[in-house]
Amino acid sequence: MHPHLFAPVLIGTLDLPNRVIMAPLTRARSGPDQVPTALMAQYYAQRADCGLIVSEATAVDPLGMGWYGAPGLYNPEMVAGWRVVTDAVHAAGGRMFAQLWHMGRLVLPDYLGGDLPIGPSAIAGEGETMAPPPPDYTGGFLPMKPYVVPREMDQADIDRVVASYGAAARNAVAAGFDGVEIHGANGYIIDQFLQSKTNLRSDGYGGEVSNRARLLREIIEVVAAQVNPGRIGLRISPTSERKGMGDEDPGALAETIGQIAGEFGIAYVHLIEPIAAGFMEKPRHPVMDRLRASYAGAVIQNGSFDAATADAFIAAGQADAVSFGRPYIANPDLVERMREDRPLAAANFDYAYVGGGCGYTDYPRYAG
Numbered sequence: 001m002h003p004h005l006f007a008p009v010l011i012g013t014l015d016l017p018n019r020v021i022m023a024p025l026t027r028a029r030s031g032p033d034q035v036p037t038a039l040m041a042q043y044y045a046q047r048a049d050c051g052l053i054v055s056e057a058t059a060v061d062p063l064g065m066g067w068y069g070a071p072g073l074y075n076p077e078m079v080a081g082w083r084v085v086t087d088a089v090h091a092a093g094g095r096m097f098a099q100l101w102h103m104g105r106l107v108l109p110d111y112l113g114g115d116l117p118i119g120p121s122a123i124a125g126e127g128e129t130m131a132p133p134p135p136d137y138t139g140g141f142l143p144m145k146p147y148v149v150p151r152e153m154d155q156a157d158i159d160r161v162v163a164s165y166g167a168a169a170r171n172a173v174a175a176g177f178d179g180v181e182i183h184g185a186n187g188y189i190i191d192q193f194l195q196s197k198t199n200l201r202s203d204g205y206g207g208e209v210s211n212r213a214r215l216l217r218e219i220i221e222v223v224a225a226q227v228n229p230g231r232i233g234l235r236i237s238p239t240s241e242r243k244g245m246g247d248e249d250p251g252a253l254a255e256t257i258g259q260i261a262g263e264f265g266i267a268y269v270h271l272i273e274p275i276a277a278g279f280m281e282k283p284r285h286p287v288m289d290r291l292r293a294s295y296a297g298a299v300i301q302n303g304s305f306d307a308a309t310a311d312a313f314i315a316a317g318q319a320d321a322v323s324f325g326r327p328y329i330a331n332p333d334l335v336e337r338m339r340e341d342r343p344l345a346a347a348n349f350d351y352a353y354v355g356g357g358c359g360y361t362d363y364p365r366y367a368g
């Protein structure tokens with residue numbers, strides 16, 4: 001079934017046996033010190049037969065870390081923890097990139113000893129997010145708190161963010177990852193600079209779209225000093241308006257991002273452009289054609305795909321590979337289920353971010 005989805009492909013300098021990509025999924029099973037755990041190694045190894053695993057979002061700097069139980073990649077303990085994960089994935093025959101993440105304005109002060117988070121402009125994210133657990137926490141749902149107005153970043157803040165991406169990329173190599181994916185999507189710091197609604201700066205990092213993309217360009221440059229560009233991906237969501245995001249011209253933004261990705265010759269752009277509403281809204285004005293026109297590298301598409309739609313998109317040249325997020329939660333054997341056209345199991349989202357092994361490593365393979 002689905003011959004295009006299961007055809008091998010070269011993405012950057014990495015040979016993939018199929019075009020099924022495991023999308024990055026925050027599951028918050030690290031220790032409270034943000035160090036990856038043996039349970040995470042088991043979870044990823046269960047899913048290693050896909051073309052490429054993109055890790056859950058992984059913090060590059062404590063200032064960009066605002067998700068209880070999410071992992072980091074900014075100290076030796078984290079590198080050692082991730083090494084156990086990448087070894088397990090490689091032993092199972094897989095390939096894995098680290099998704100490098102800085103949350104910018106979306107970090108609650110609770111994670112920063114009461115300090116304000118940083119952002120391109122003093123505009124709060126819309127909505128609320130999980131606060132760290134109270135001292136008597138024994139598991140279960142975390143308290144929710146609204147996002148706050150961040151402190152507008154000065155040049156030193158920007159330089160620190162850029163440098164932290166370079167250091168995390170170096171750590172990703174030391175931890176045995178096959179490459180890195182720069183998280184430029186979903187309203188986090190790079191996206192906050194890229195999109196016009198959240199970037200009101202009047203310096204060289206704001207205003208016209210090439211300026212708003214300056215932080216991204218600087219980050220790719222420092223990451224490319226540590227990792228072969230053929231092993232660098234970039235994730236973007238230029239049409240997403242969640243958490244108070246918005247851009248005056250997402251098509252022009254996608255085109256500019258494509259040009260920059262092409263200049264550096266990175267392996268792929270991972271575009272979140274849902275083909276049906278679900279985890280995110282379906283965009284009113286899709287940008288895939290503008291991205292393709294400005295970027296000759298591989299495009300991984302994401303958002304509400306199944307095996308049939310993924311196969312059709314690849315056949316039509318609308319994607320080189322397709323990533324699957326929610327389907328991977330309850331289907332460790334997603335590749336086999338899609339190839340054999342078997343039914344998919346439904347995830348229990350109560351355990352998306354809590355629960356230890358429950359709702360994480362205990363989903364069975366298809367038994368017929």
Ligand SMILES: Cc1cc2nc3c(=O)[nH]c(=O)nc-3n(C[C@H](O)[C@H](O)[C@H](O)COP(=O)(O)O)c2cc1C
Pocket residue numbers: 023024025026027055056057099183185186235272278279280302303304305323324325326327352
């Ligand atoms: C539980 C959960 C955690 C997620 N964590 C991340 C993440 O860490 N990084 C990221 O870029 N996207 C994250 N996403 C978004 C997914 O990668 C993906 O874009 C989204 O689920 C849509 O794809 P799907 O329709 O195949 O699920 C997450 C989504 C879910 C449901």
